[in-house]
Amino acid sequence: MGSRGDWKKLLPTALPGAAWLVAFMLLPSLFVFYASFLQRGANGWISGPLTLSNYLRFLGLDGESFDPLYLKILWRSLLLGGVTTAVVVLLGYPFAFFIALSKRKNLLLLLVVLPFWTNFLIRVYAWIVIFQRRGVLNAFLASVGFNPLHLYPSWTAVYVATVYTYLPFLILPLYASVEKIDWTLLEAAYDLGAGRLRGFFHAILPQTIAGLVSGVMLVFIPAVGTFVISDLLGAGKTVLIGNVIQQQFGSSRDWAFGSAAAFVLMAVVLLGLWIYARWAGEKGLEDLL
Amino acid sequence: MEQHKLFKGKRARTPRGEVVVEVSGVRKRFDGGTQALDGVTLQVMAGEFFSLLGPSGCGKTTLLRILAGFENPDEGVVRINGQDMRSVPPYRRPLNLVFQNYALFPHMNVYDNIAFGLRMKRLPASEIGSRISWVLDLVDIAGLEKRRPDELSGGQKQRVALARALVNEPDVLLLDEPLGALDYKLRKQLQVELMNLQEELGLTFIYVTHDQEEALVMSDRLAVMRHGKIEQLDFPEAVYERPTTRFVAQFLGASNLIPAAALDESRTTTPLGDLAVKEALAPGRRYTLSIRPEKLRLHRTRPPRANVVPVRVDDIIYTGAENQYLLDAGPLELIAYTLNADIQEPGFEEFDYDENVFAELPPENLVAIDG
Numbered sequence: 001m002g003s004r005g006d007w008k009k010l011l012p013t014a015l016p017g018a019a020w021l022v023a024f025m026l027l028p029s030l031f032v033f034y035a036s037f038l039q040r041g042a043n044g045w046i047s048g049p050l051t052l053s054n055y056l057r058f059l060g061l062d063g064e065s066f067d068p069l070y071l072k073i074l075w076r077s078l079l080l081g082g083v084t085t086a087v088v089v090l091l092g093y094p095f096a097f098f099i100a101l102s103k104r105k106n107l108l109l110l111l112v113v114l115p116f117w118t119n120f121l122i123r124v125y126a127w128i129v130i131f132q133r134r135g136v137l138n139a140f141l142a143s144v145g146f147n148p149l150h151l152y153p154s155w156t157a158v159y160v161a162t163v164y165t166y167l168p169f170l171i172l173p174l175y176a177s178v179e180k181i182d183w184t185l186l187e188a189a190y191d192l193g194a195g196r197l198r199g200f201f202h203a204i205l206p207q208t209i210a211g212l213v214s215g216v217m218l219v220f221i222p223a224v225g226t227f228v229i230s231d232l233l234g235a236g237k238t239v240l241i242g243n244v245i246q247q248q249f250g251s252s253r254d255w256a257f258g259s260a261a262a263f264v265l266m267a268v269v270l271l272g273l274w275i276y277a278r279w280a281g282e283k284g285l286e287d288l289l
Numbered sequence: 290m291e292q293h294k295l296f297k298g299k300r301a302r303t304p305r306g307e308v309v310v311e312v313s314g315v316r317k318r319f320d321g322g323t324q325a326l327d328g329v330t331l332q333v334m335a336g337e338f339f340s341l342l343g344p345s346g347c348g349k350t351t352l353l354r355i356l357a358g359f360e361n362p363d364e365g366v367v368r369i370n371g372q373d374m375r376s377v378p379p380y381r382r383p384l385n386l387v388f389q390n391y392a393l394f395p396h397m398n399v400y401d402n403i404a405f406g407l408r409m410k411r412l413p414a415s416e417i418g419s420r421i422s423w424v425l426d427l428v429d430i431a432g433l434e435k436r437r438p439d440e441l442s443g444g445q446k447q448r449v450a451l452a453r454a455l456v457n458e459p460d461v462l463l464l465d466e467p468l469g470a471l472d473y474k475l476r477k478q479l480q481v482e483l484m485n486l487q488e489e490l491g492l493t494f495i496y497v498t499h500d501q502e503e504a505l506v507m508s509d510r511l512a513v514m515r516h517g518k519i520e521q522l523d524f525p526e527a528v529y530e531r532p533t534t535r536f537v538a539q540f541l542g543a544s545n546l547i548p549a550a551a552l553d554e555s556r557t558t559t560p561l562g563d564l565a566v567k568e569a570l571a572p573g574r575r576y577t578l579s580i581r582p583e584k585l586r587l588h589r590t591r592p593p594r595a596n597v598v599p600v601r602v603d604d605i606i607y608t609g610a611e612n613q614y615l616l617d618a619g620p621l622e623l624i625a626y627t628l629n630a631d632i633q634e635p636g637f638e639e640f641d642y643d644e645n646v647f648a649e650l651p652p653e654n655l656v657a658i659d660g
Contacts, residue, residue, distance in 0.1 A: 184390065185392055187386075187388070188393075188394070189394075190358075191385055191454075192380075192409055192453070192457065194405075198409065
């Protein structure tokens with residue numbers, strides 16, 4: 001897409017998508033950003049004057065003493081996102097290779113995509129059926145002579161369900177990279193004296209970075225903002241930043257504070273991704289991203 | 290050309306003329322059931338330019354991959370410098386491979402690609418630097434260090450791939466059709482450069498190619514392979530002048546093949562009449578006589594010599610340097626090449642379509658192949 005002529009030719013194809021993004025992404029975001037500096041109005045709407053109080057409240061600086069309630073919730077969400085991403089990478093990375101090298105690629109890919117054929121909420125409810133006191137898991141444990149586990153509601157359940165939910169989002173883009181791997185590069189690395197481990201890190205991993213990076217983003221961003229999983233499997237006892245934002249726009253009717261919380265979350269996630277991209281760039285991988 | 294210090298010590302380790310690579314009785318069958326190698330035995334001497342030549346599927350690349358350690362033979366032994374390679378992984382073998390499609394690391398620049406092998410050996414950075422500047426000069430790519438592989442031309446990639454292998458000072462350099470992807474002119478130029486390089490370094494090259502001309506031009510010795518077997522292993526001149534199988538006679542250049550039966554030790558009967566040969570034949574045995582098109586001589590008037598066959602000019606193909614005549618010799622078609630030298634002397638004359646002429650098959654140029 002070097003010359004200006006190309007740009008003009010591409011304009012008609014880019015226009016519908018761009019218009020969509022401006023109308024339903026950029027303008028609402030600007031509105032939310034504006035709203036985060038307003039206050040809760042009389043009938044649960046928003047009204048002026050402009051203020052920083054929503055952000056101060058989120059940072060715990062609005063009261064007499066420092067109260068990191070929301071910062072703790074944000075931290076919990078980032079931890080959930082980070083741990084989920086790490087576990088998903090550990091499970092999904094080898095699995096993407098397993099699919100790509102298998103003779104039954106299509107069947108395995110179908111199995112990865114199969115959960116999407118069922119509604120997301122139903123899949124989360126299914127975890128309740130598994131984890132609840134008289135659920136499937138405890139019935140199994142009882143049958144082999146173990147004591148029941150109290151996993152519903154719990155953080156463990158939230159973590160398990162989050163990993164389960166986002167695993168395919170890592171496997172699919174990664175698989176696309178793994179399938180295109182030029183394996184002669186591994187042979188070249190062996191030929192030049194690299195053992196198995198160094199062969200993998202120098203010849204194979206760099207070829208999968210593009211898929212890994214997009215997979216990590218597809219997992220981390222929604223995992224940090226999740227609220228349905230913690231709502232259902234934590235039964236309201238596991239509060240995440242997603243739950244806070246949802247409450248402000250729902251039952252609490254404080255759109256201004258909800259907007260501020262949403263923007264803090266967005267800023268933190270973007271900052272994280274920016275650092276991540278910088279790191280990947282330093283590794284000499286920028287043009288693979 | 291200047292001898293380089295780095296490889297001088299190398300040469301002492303495997304003195305010229307000694308066996309570096311020894312392959313004996315190697316067989317390899319792939320999962321699909323194809324017999325890729327069917328009992329291959331050969332020896333490569335130190336400092337030799339050795340080629341494996343054959344059509345695709347003949348097993349030459351499989352043999353190279355077995356030498357490199359990427360495949361294991363089902364049967365047979367590979368020794369390098371006398372050491373059995375059976376349990377030696379690719380990364381511990383004293384050889385390097387130049388891959389067919391170069392296999393340069395796309396995420397590394399030229400310098401890092403070349404440095405890769407030295408870094409794997411954990412050499413100090415100063416040594417890496419001096420070796421690389423030597424090899425950059427050697428293959429004439431100084432100044433390209435910061436480029437990425439996708440910013441290089443085909444010829445430049447080829448040089449980088451060569452440098453990446455050479456910088457490790459291998460005992461043997463394996464090359465898998467390294468010039469296959471390049472255009473004709475560049476290929477010719479790099480052939481000469483590779484030969485000079487090999488001679489200068491005194492390094493052993495094992496070169497896989499399907500290009501018979503390339504193999505003839507470059508090799509000290511070559512093995513012609515077919516169906517996983519070696520058909521003939523000899524010097525280029527011997528393989529071309531004295532093919533021992535019909536396949537070799539046809540795969541290297543063109544040949545006129547004439548079925549024959551020996552009448553006595555030096556005379557045969559053929560569909561073209563009786564032909565004399567300069568070989569000791571077994572009377573009664575069946576042979577195929579082979580003669581190269583350029584060895585066949587055409588005359589307007591019958592020369593007073595043996596092995597003259599009347600023919601009619603069927604077709605003339607002008608290829609620039611030579612004229613190729615397709616000749617109707619009755620039961621057989623013959624083909625003859627004459628040099629396009631504008632000399633009106635016997636052997637250089639030009640003939641017309643449908644002209645009746647005489648083809649002379651000199652006995653010393655007729656090669657008798659068994660069967």
